[in-house]
Amino acid sequence: MNKNLTAEEKNELVNPKDRGFTQRLATATDWRTALLIPALAVLTALIIGVVIIMVTGSSFSDAMEAYKALLQGSVGSLRAISETLTAATPLILSGLSVALAFRAGLFNIGGEGQALIGGMFAVWVGFSITGLPIYVHLPLAVLAGIVGGAIYGFIPGILKAKTGAHEVITTIMLNYIALRLVDYFLKTSIFQREGRNDPVSKNVEATAELPAFLSSVDPALRVHAGLFVALAAAFFIYWLLFRTTIGFEFRAVGANPSAARYAGISVTRVYILVMMIAGALAGTAGAGQVLGVLGRATPGFTADLGFDGIAVALLGRSNPWGVVAAAILFGGLRAGGQQMQVSANVGIDLIAVIQGLIIMFVAAPALIAAIYRLKTPVASTQISKGWAS
């Protein structure tokens, strides 16, 4: 293990340009790396998407039809924009969750499980307490989501800090465990709706619902107050990372844990704290879904938003405002994907493929540079240091 660290340090000495993903993200001020590469990544992914649609037996015009539906479903009308923002809201939060962990050199794949647990806490507070005014009940329910996510984020954090268990494996396993916990609890008398045999929770009280603030314009506009919670979270994370001592410690650990340790930063504490805040963010995302969109919990109600958070964080280059922009783009893909499935009969799973391709191209800017013959010097991203770190 010591050998590993010295190898890293040597690499640092020999090749100072190769500073690691998080470090370079923080210094990526060049507009090409910040905007051009992501834009080309999205474009390339969409082009490959056409090829995939055509492989399944559709014609080129069918594929164009599908993309037209995608565009219409995401920005084509006020309702579409509302749907895009509704879908973007949890993605901002889960993207921030992954981005914050990236900054500290951790890879949080557990957003899914954290959102599930946070959502279950929120839905429980949402239906079990009655008679409170909305300005007490709603914050309480959101807070429950934050706490639930933080608890579930604490587990991989402490495992990483105390035993060195790699967070990638532990968080993935915790995702599967969370899915089954939700399945179990939705069938217990605490959660299950009266008179139902299928796993579905009781409905959240009206006083715990995140209000749809545009419903007075048109009741079909679903965009809800969770959007402001998410934007506030983005501001908070920006402030935390770049304006506080704790944030500096997070970034120092992300840049080089052994150097941070010698500088007197408690890496143990940082790992636990980062995973708890990351879990809290994902938990808020889950809470927003049950309190703002669904009104109840069903098995797997988070619908992969934890995984989409990874794509959002990578595309947003782990910058809180970049995450907001990337989340709105992916929200548009999700909302448009629904439309695409309905009107062009192209399955929504294509969106997952496009997202995967976007992550790949963003993580491998050299690939994009090679395809489009860009002259910008681009290095690939490095966040992991193998199993040992």
Next chain:
Amino acid sequence: MSNHGSEYQELPVESYTSGESKTKVLNKNKVRRARAIGVILLILAGVVMFILAPAAEGNATFGLSFPDDRFQLDALSVPSTGSLYILALVLGFLGGTQFLKGFQSKSTMILGISFALFVVAVMIWATAGQEFSLISMLVSTIARCTPIALGALSGILCERAGVVNIGIEGMLLGGAFTGVVMGSLVGGWVGLISATIVGGMLALLLAFLAINFRVDQIIIGVVINILVLGLTSFLTAQVLVKRPEWNDAPIFPAIKIPILGDIPILGPMFFDQTILVYGMFGLVVFTTYMLFRSRWGLRTRSVGENPKAADSLGISVAKTRYLAVIYGGMVGGFAGAWFTLGTVGRFDEGMTGGRGFIGLAAMIFGAWNPIGAFGAALIFGFSDSLQQKLALINTPIPTEFLSMTPYLVTIIVVAGLVGRARPPAADGQPFEKQ
């Protein structure tokens, strides 16, 4: 872990996170670990004594033979309450001794034995008053350990060469999908070969991005998983739903090896399985030999441990890594075929259910050694088939909790409760020729 004496004791525990604990072992930490294990064992003993034993009634009967086996063994019937109290006493004795004196270097082994005893206790408690076909559970343990062992093998091949492969799950899923489509269209063998090729192609993508573009290997792995999950789900919804005949592959039959297949218990377990299971045994043995006894293996391991030194000796780091990763990917694709061609003959979205990641845990548990990983995969296969079979008989444990066991075991394993091994030194680090 060796005892380095007490001169390190003054140092704050704080500074010994993850990595360092191996090189600078604290006496205090050692004592604490021994105590912790002792407490765990005492808790297990308490659970057996006060929760399981009072709740058990009647005899627990375990079937040891299938009805059509040539040599029949009588079903094993044990009085549940009595045997549970005995097990509780043994666990309590082990826990007490561990807590007070510690078993020193044997404490990991004691921990393993105690867990095994506890599992036996749970099985007796769950089957109390009923009959449970132990033999069919053992047979399915071997079958279910197959994709996990092969997944671990895939990871070992990549990581011994210094490339982290998180994309095993995607390779399994890709293999499962290709296997079923080609198997339905042409036949089982073509399906198996195509699955292997697709695994190799996914690995080629990993190698290309990791070696040529030096992309973060964990990100590539995640990308492979997302891409394959998305693509197979998309194609299932778009194509297979309309053409169910493309999603209906022949299943490889179990082939009984003459004479050996008639041995009681061991026969059905090891010598009456499908070609995929035999393939797994063959690949584990072959890869172990190749990695540790051949020139290719020495080169591969050297590239994973110290690529600079290997390079200076004239070994092409890139070429060696490419070969090992592609071999690993092909093993992953072969493993994927098990899910469709080895079991049900049809593909469902996301049907691998995290087995690729469990394979990764088996790789770590098995200390990056194929034989060790196979042993670890057996444990996972056991917990996998145990939860499946316990769900069939009426146990008081909810099925959701039973199905959590493989994932919980994985977390316990990677958390190093059962001892930690060293990964290849250059694992996950891109190499740039100077």
